[in-house]
Every structure is written in structure tokens, then in C-alpha cells.
Amino acid sequence: MRVRLAATALVAAALLLAGCSAGGASGTTPSAEASPVAGGDATIVISGRTWAHLDVAVPAVTPIKGLINAIYDSLLRLTPEGDIEPWLAKSYKASDDRLSWTFTLQPDVTFTDGTPFNSEAVKFNLLRQIDPNQHAGEGGNLPRDIQVETPDDLTVVIKLSEPDESLPSALATTAVGLMASPTAVQKWGGEYGLHPVGTGPFMLDSQIVGQEAKLVKNPDYWVKGEPYLDAVTYRTLGSADSALQTLKAGGADMMDYVGPQQANAAKGDASLTLQESPATSVHYIIFNTTKPPFDDVRARQAVGYAIDQEALSKGLYYGYYTPTQSMMASGSWAWPGKTVKGYPAFDLDKAKKLVKDIGGLSFSLKVSNTTDFLQQMTAVQSQLAKAGIDMQIDTVEPSQKIADIFSRNYEAGQFVVPGLPDPDNYVRPFFDSTAGANPSGLQDDELDALFKQGRTTAGQDARKDIYAQVAERMAEVVPAVYLSEVPPMRLQNQRLHGVVYLPIDPFYLNTAWVSGK
Structure with missing residues (x-):
């Protein structure tokens, strides 16, 4: 060889x-x-x-x-x-x-x-x-x-x-x-x-x-x-x-x-x-919750309120990618539905107020240096600017971006994680503080407990109810905001x-x- x-x-x-x-x-x-x-x-x-x-x-x-x-x-x-x-x-x-x-x-x-x-x-x-x-x-x-x-x-x-x-x-x-x-x-x-x-x-x-x-x-x-x-x-x-x-x-x-x-x-x-298959993956922005500015949940919420997913779907994705409020996309058995209680969905006034409350918001976003991703993140940059949020785009090789995120050498990162049949295999590792990876650095006892329930409870219907609670808790603590689901x-x-x-x-x-x- x-x-x-x-x-x-x-x-x-x-x-x-x-x-x-x-x-x-x-x-x-x-x-x-x-x-x-x-x-x-x-x-x-x-x-x-x-x-x-x-x-x-x-x-x-x-x-x-x-x-x-x-x-x-x-x-x-x-x-x-x-x-x-x-x-x-x-x-x-x-x-x-x-x-x-x-x-x-x-x-x-x-x-x-x-x-x-x-x-x-x-x-x-x-x-x-x-x-x-x-x-x-x-x-x-x-x-x-x-x-x-x-x-x-x-x-x-x-x-x-x-x-x-x-x-x-x-x-x-x-x-x-x-x-x-x-x-x-x-x-x-x-x-x-x-x-x-x-x-x-x-x-x-x-x-x-x-x-x-x-x-x-x-x-x-x-x-x-x-x-x-x-x-x-x-x-x-x-x-x-x-x-x-x-x-x-x-x-x-x-x-x-x-x-x-x-x-x-x-x-x-x-x-x-x-x-084309029903969507199981989600395109999202992950936050490093261990250091400023995103150790403050209000900063994470502000980014969510400033992103207009419908505009991205129509203007950039030709309708192939559609809005989502959960890490579990519509092709998953664990999909909680189109809307999730508490998710910071597009609301420019709320975004502006939060930015004012925290005294301004500026951050760097690591993005894969591909034409499509750069185009998409430039559109997000423009949306955030309307709320007074200054997002700088840091373009890196895809492998370097992933390495930086997993070593927490980042403030925010653009990510598409391939969805899997079981949320325990592709959601928990990113946001459970007891997981080996947890690149978000999130420490949330309530979410950790829900992940454990989801992993140990028998029966898909019972597990689906638990992951609906996972989606709601993630909407509250906002370790990530979503751009679209991805088939x-x-x-x-x-x-x-x-x-x-x-x-x-x-x-x-x-x-x-x-x-x-």
C-alpha cells in the first residue's frame, strides 16, 4: 500500500x-x-x-x-x-x-x-x-x-x-x-x-x-x-x-x-x-460556555434571537434546509416538534435589549473555509449586525476547526454534526458535562440527569418524552443556537x-x- x-x-x-x-x-x-x-x-x-x-x-x-x-x-x-x-x-x-x-x-x-x-x-x-x-x-x-x-x-x-x-x-x-x-x-x-x-x-x-x-x-x-x-x-x-x-x-x-x-x-x-432523506442532522452554532462572552447565558440568547432561520431557509437554502428549534431534527424518532418551549427564536427587539443589558456583544466564530459555509456565515453575520452584535469570521481548515472546538480553543463555532438514529450518540456527547467530549463546556446538572434518563430508560416512547425535556432544557441554557436542519x-x-x-x-x-x- x-x-x-x-x-x-x-x-x-x-x-x-x-x-x-x-x-x-x-x-x-x-x-x-x-x-x-x-x-x-x-x-x-x-x-x-x-x-x-x-x-x-x-x-x-x-x-x-x-x-x-x-x-x-x-x-x-x-x-x-x-x-x-x-x-x-x-x-x-x-x-x-x-x-x-x-x-x-x-x-x-x-x-x-x-x-x-x-x-x-x-x-x-x-x-x-x-x-x-x-x-x-x-x-x-x-x-x-x-x-x-x-x-x-x-x-x-x-x-x-x-x-x-x-x-x-x-x-x-x-x-x-x-x-x-x-x-x-x-x-x-x-x-x-x-x-x-x-x-x-x-x-x-x-x-x-x-x-x-x-x-x-x-x-x-x-x-x-x-x-x-x-x-x-x-x-x-x-x-x-x-x-x-x-x-x-x-x-x-x-x-x-x-x-x-x-x-x-x-x-x-x-x-x-x-x-435525499428526511433530516436527522442540524446546522448550528456551538458556544464555548467556559469563557466570555458566552459564559453569560444572555449573550447566547441574544445570538439566538438575532438569527432569522426562515430568511436563511428561503434566501440561502432554497427550501432544502428548514428551521428547527431542537438538536433532534424532524427525521428523528425523538423529534419534539417544530417549536420548543423557551427556545430564543427570532425576535430582533429582544436581541437588541439583551445586547444593551450586557453592555455589547462581540465574538469570533470559527468557520470551515469552504465557499458554502462562508456564504452562510456571512449571511448570519449580517443578521447579527442588525441586533448590534459584532461577529468576526475566523476561517480555518475543516479539520482544524473541529480540533479547535474539541480543545475549546474557540468562542463560537459553526457545526454540522451528522445525526444518528439515537440522540444519545450525537447530542449527549456535546453537552453532557459527564461525557468525554463536551466541547461546549456546559455544566448543567438538570441536563446531565435528563441525558442519563434517556440513556437508561427502556422503550422508545418513554425515551422520546425524555428527549423532549432535553430539547426544552437546552432551549433554556442555550449551549447552541440552530440555523437549520440538514437532510x-x-x-x-x-x-x-x-x-x-x-x-x-x-x-x-x-x-x-x-x-x-
């Missing part, structure tokens, strides 16, 4: 990660129109996302989840309908007291370096995720005090000190469920992220870190007959517009992370299909078929194939 390092991609990044039904916005997708054929290559282009490594258990969990999921398989995985199904674990069940989860593994599975996939490999991966010296970016989705038992090669038992109803979702949709070769991890040590080894349908052939990765077919993939493609190339481009133009010109088969501007520009193009959108050409799109950012390529190769 050949590796070259891109200088701009060596900055550590961290991204925590997002039920609804996925489907093409323009009707039946090409994947349903013919039978799969083997062979051929596919190219996927993205923008605004880079990676410094491809390790799933370090602080900088790569935001390129489609790439990661092509290399690594997970114990469980998500279906297009938003359900959780067994995968590397062929079955699983919880004990009556919900304190023990037993997983029966698929037999005869190997990592692409020849290492057997067995219960000891699972134990190695799970304990690596919770190792405090590892600082795994998504390790907070596993309780730190879990015990992992391996009664035989194909059986894993996870024991908990208290119920954790989000565990199956975490193992299906976050990095903690992705399995890396223990042999490769031990061989490469701190450089493992440049030499990733999983059990997935593809394996890394070469990369320019943060710019391009070429994957080749895993000839010994445990799902017989898959994958169909011989190779897949991921390429990141400087702007979303350039990614769209590359797709239109035939230089790529799919554009990942499509924004509303590109979705609108692709309207009427019969050669492209827009894949996952991708564009693909008529040559690509069989991609499994999900109601969250990742997708599966094991059944993807190309025609006319």
Missing part, C-alpha cells in the same frame, strides 16, 4: 457523529432498474471534508464516513429504513435486566491482512475505544466501565453497570462498532491510521492523505459475491461547485455531502439523481447503481456497481 501525506491534512480532527426512510428525491433510483454486474471502477467526489487518518479509535475520527464504511464492517448496521440489523454479529440479544448484551459472530470472517475476526478481536476493539489513553473520538458512545467477556471464539458478552439503550445504535452507526485488525494496530502503532485494515468490502490501495484514497476490492469478502466493483476512488475537491462540475462532466459517479446550492443547480439535469443529500449519475443510501451520512458500497464500464 502506498501512502503520501498532504501537508494540509496532518491537523488532527475530531467529529462525533446521525429513524427515517431514505429515498431518491426524483423518484426511483437507477439501482432498482437492472441486475448487478461485476467489474469496473467508481469515483466519488466531496468538498469541505478532509481526513488526517483512517483510524476509527483516535481523537480525529474522520468525517469521511462513506470511505470508512467501505474499509471497515461494523458489528451491527443500519438499514435504509432506519432499523438496526446484525452484520458482523449475526445475532444479538439483551438480558432481562438490560445489563448484559450477547453477540454471536459470523463464522469464517478474516481481516484483509489475514487476521481472524473473532471474539478476541471484538474485545480488543471495544476496549481500545474506551482506553483513556486512546482518546477515541467516538469512544464516548460506550460506557467507560463496560466489561467484555469472550466465552468462545464466536461469542461476545458486553456487561454494563447500568442499562444503556443506545448501545445497539452506537454499534451500528458510530465508530465504536467498526472493527480494525488487532494485528495491524499493534504493528503500526501511532501510524495505524495510514495503514487501516478492516473486514470490509474494500481495502486501501493508496492515498494522498486528506485529498484522495483509492480502494480496491477485497477478494475474500465474507459476503459471497460482493463487492461488485473492482475499485473505488474518493477525491476531495476545493469547493462544492467544482465537485458538482466534475460530476456533471463525467469525472465522477457520485457527489457526497451535497449542499442546497448544488441540489438546486442540478434540478432538471436528467443525467443526475438526487438522493442527507447526494447526487449520482446514471452509470452508478446499487449504492445503499441511509437516513444518515454514511452509505454502503458492497452492492454498488456500474453499467457501461
Whole structure:
């Protein structure tokens, strides 16, 4: 495997990660129109996302989840309908007291370096995720005090000190469920992220870190007959517009992370299909509540009152992104509704009064240096100025922005965290003071208690009621203000078929194939 390092991609990044039904916005997708054929290559282009490594258990969990999921398989995985199904674990069940989860593994599975996939490999991966010296970016989705038992090669038992109803979702949709070769991890040590080894349908052939990765077919993939493609190339481009133009010109088969501007520009193009799912993600501004000016809740409220989400939706998002008052978007089972009691929704007079009361408000906002995000934050800057709020835009590389936010080297930051089926996996880690990450620095006993209830209470209906209370408490303490909810959108050409799109950012390529190769 050949590796070259891109200088701009060596900055550590961290991204925590997002039920609804996925489907093409323009009707039946090409994947349903013919039978799969083997062979051929596919190219996927993205923008605004880079990676410094491809390790799933370090602080900088790569935001390129489609790439990661092509290399690594997970114990469980998500279906297009938003359900959780067994995968590397062929079955699983919880004990009556919900304190023990037993997983029966698929037999005869190997990592692409020849290492057997067995219960000891699972134990190695799970304990690596919770190792405090590892600082795994998504390790907070596993309780730190879990015990992992391996009664035989194909059986894993996870024991908990208290119920954790989000565990199956975490193992299906976050990095903690992705399995890396223990042999490769031990061989490469701190450089493992440049030499990733999983059990997935593809394996890394070469990369320019943060710019391009070429994957080749895993000839010994445990799902017989898959994958169909011989190779897949991921390429990141400087702007979303350039990614769209590359797709239109035939230089790529799919554009990942499509924004509303590109979705609108692709309207009427019969050669492209827009894949859009109900929103599970939210675009928001997160505050560092540990230092001025946002250690004062009135400053946080003032920003919320000054933001006109409806104007942003109509003027910038072409209606693809819509207003929200909760971190749980409308595609989530935990969605509390369009309005949330106490949320500081747009009210310019209230914003002005608060600014006056606190003696003025000026702050710096860290923003990814991509065209779309800069345009959006410039619009927000103009809205805030009407309330007398001075927001300076600090543009940084996406990975640097994430690293700064997670180290609390910021005042406010622009963020889109991919939504997951379970709020415990993508809301709690950011705002629970007992969580390992908590980049907001928020310390709120009431919210912490609600998060714990949401995690330990059985039954989705009961949990939904708890997360409605979470939404209301967050509206009161305002560790973040929202700009819009964000549906996952991708564009693909008529040559690509069989991609499994999900109601969250990742997708599966094991059944993807190309025609006319």
C-alpha cells in the first residue's frame, strides 16, 4: 500500500457523529432498474471534508464516513429504513435486566491482512475505544466501565453497570462498532491510521492523505459475491461547485455531502439523481460556555434571537434546509416538534435589549473555509449586525476547526454534526458535562440527569418524552443556537447503481456497481 501525506491534512480532527426512510428525491433510483454486474471502477467526489487518518479509535475520527464504511464492517448496521440489523454479529440479544448484551459472530470472517475476526478481536476493539489513553473520538458512545467477556471464539458478552439503550445504535452507526485488525494496530502503532485494515468490502490501495484514497476490492469478502466493483476512488475537491462540475462532466459517479446550492443547480439535469432523506442532522452554532462572552447565558440568547432561520431557509437554502428549534431534527424518532418551549427564536427587539443589558456583544466564530459555509456565515453575520452584535469570521481548515472546538480553543463555532438514529450518540456527547467530549463546556446538572434518563430508560416512547425535556432544557441554557436542519443529500449519475443510501451520512458500497464500464 502506498501512502503520501498532504501537508494540509496532518491537523488532527475530531467529529462525533446521525429513524427515517431514505429515498431518491426524483423518484426511483437507477439501482432498482437492472441486475448487478461485476467489474469496473467508481469515483466519488466531496468538498469541505478532509481526513488526517483512517483510524476509527483516535481523537480525529474522520468525517469521511462513506470511505470508512467501505474499509471497515461494523458489528451491527443500519438499514435504509432506519432499523438496526446484525452484520458482523449475526445475532444479538439483551438480558432481562438490560445489563448484559450477547453477540454471536459470523463464522469464517478474516481481516484483509489475514487476521481472524473473532471474539478476541471484538474485545480488543471495544476496549481500545474506551482506553483513556486512546482518546477515541467516538469512544464516548460506550460506557467507560463496560466489561467484555469472550466465552468462545464466536461469542461476545458486553456487561454494563447500568442499562444503556443506545448501545445497539452506537454499534451500528458510530465508530465504536467498526472493527480494525488487532494485528495491524499493534504493528503500526501511532501510524495505524495510514495503514487501516478492516473486514470490509474494500481495502486501501493508496492515498494522498486528506485529498484522495483509492480502494480496491477485497477478494475474500465474507459476503459471497460482493463487492461488485473492482475499485473505488474518493477525491476531495476545493469547493462544492467544482465537485458538482466534475460530476456533471463525467469525472465522477457520485457527489457526497451535497449542499442546497448544488441540489438546486442540478434540478432538471436528467443525467443526475438526487438522493435525499428526511433530516436527522442540524446546522448550528456551538458556544464555548467556559469563557466570555458566552459564559453569560444572555449573550447566547441574544445570538439566538438575532438569527432569522426562515430568511436563511428561503434566501440561502432554497427550501432544502428548514428551521428547527431542537438538536433532534424532524427525521428523528425523538423529534419534539417544530417549536420548543423557551427556545430564543427570532425576535430582533429582544436581541437588541439583551445586547444593551450586557453592555455589547462581540465574538469570533470559527468557520470551515469552504465557499458554502462562508456564504452562510456571512449571511448570519449580517443578521447579527442588525441586533448590534459584532461577529468576526475566523476561517480555518475543516479539520482544524473541529480540533479547535474539541480543545475549546474557540468562542463560537459553526457545526454540522451528522445525526444518528439515537440522540444519545450525537447530542449527549456535546453537552453532557459527564461525557468525554463536551466541547461546549456546559455544566448543567438538570441536563446531565435528563441525558442519563434517556440513556437508561427502556422503550422508545418513554425515551422520546425524555428527549423532549432535553430539547426544552437546552432551549433554556442555550449551549447552541440552530440555523437549520440538514437532510442527507447526494447526487449520482446514471452509470452508478446499487449504492445503499441511509437516513444518515454514511452509505454502503458492497452492492454498488456500474453499467457501461
